Amino acid sequence: MSGSGGGADGGGGGPPRATGYDEWVEALAAGQGFYLACSNGHGSLPPRRVCPDCESRDLSEEPLPEAGEVVTFSELHVAAPAFADETPYVTAIADFGPVRLTGVVRGVDADAVDVGLAVGATATDPREGTDGGSRRRVVFDPR
């Protein structure tokens, strides 16, 4: 995906390119979600040169577990401009084992979201065009 968007950072109104993250979120969207595992088994997310837990520089891509569990969430009624059309929406942190992810919970009524809810993670693009970096964002679907 590197280089596919063309243009300068932020060109076309897209977010600045973020090499490492952009590839990660595109992989998540393609059903190929991954995380980085260090030689001591700590999980982290790219871009990384060193494990933030143990300083190991031996990082490998491993498949993201398919199911996570909501550990906390909030229904937001006041949003930044990028989310203004979507309020209220539910943002959650879900535990996938080696890593936790933050995403927008979709496909379920806010009242039905609770701690412990099983979710899968993907990434969607709420708008057309990817002139700059990826516009995709992490979303959670109840499983």
Added chain:
Amino acid sequence: MAARVLLPHMSRASGVRVAGVGLTPFGAHAGRTGRDLFAEAALAALDDAGVAAGDVEGLDYGNFMGALAERQGHQAPLVAEAAGLRCPATRYEEACASAGVAVRAAVQTIRAGEADVLVAGGMERMTNLPTPEVTEALAVAADELFEVRAGVTFPGAYALMARAYFEAYGGSREDLAHVAVKNHANALDNEYAQYQREITVEQALDSPTVASPLSLYDACPITDGASAVVLVSEAYADDNDLDAPVAVTGTGQGADRMALQDRAQLARTPAADRAAEAAYADAGVGPADVGVAEVHDCFTVAEVFALESLGLYEPGEAVGAARRGETTRDGAVPVNLSGGLKAKGHPVGATGGSQIAELTRLLRGDHPNSDAASDATVGVTHNAGGTVASAVVHVLEVVE
């Protein structure tokens, strides 16, 4: 020096005195520039100290979002000039803890013998932006890739922490409402406070939801304002016969993973635990010595996190402290007698300096609420950046 080190609580840290403090009123200052706001605070601090601008050897200045709010970077020399200071000036940026780390830098510089007189503080201008743009600007303090793009706002982030706390320890929205009610009551007589009016628990509970479980009255307001303190070496205070009875005796700073998703726990704030431990050890005091505290209540639940990190409460115990009357003005350890960020206001880059200014006044006896802290000789400030990925704690003591 020998006499000082015999007294643990007055060890090397007694070398830094708060000679003067200055604040602008906190609130909406439509049209006023940041440079003018800071100049007002700095001149007030110099006047309070009785120190000439020509004696000031450096400015340590906090500001968070000036490049967004005023399209103004490189602010430190600009505001130094506006305050009539002709000395080196440096800006510190640590989100909402910007002025706290600026004060810490000044304390460390004086202790190192590199300077005798420094001004520290900060400024933020926020109300000139519409609320959605302020929301966006504040979110810059979170992880852009893994949090902001996933819809996390600043209130949203603290809401995620609040729910995690409730899950881990219990507590309720009503407990948090009592924090808001307490801090509004404390602000009533504070001439610098943005909200000098009382609220009720019912009003707080009935206010609109911002990010569940937090509602509007759980949140601090959007605020313009500036703070400044004049810090001097003990030798300078003695040589110039300054009336500076309050010393900064402890300073500590801590850090954590930036994104909430990467934290080992969401119901605690380990960065502030570390800052508090370091500051107490530095001052040679412990939580039991603390008689009054100014803590970073950007949201009501943040005061709960702060009190537990400061060791004033065990984990899970602080959420009911305001409801039980333990942290109110008549309680054992009054918290946020200034009104806190909640009612006094939160110009983010100025808050850490404002806490030092308010605590100094409380301990000196010239704060409208000093009577509620008349027994206190040791106080603490707790200033947090972002969702407490950074935290700075200071111990202040009455030494004369």
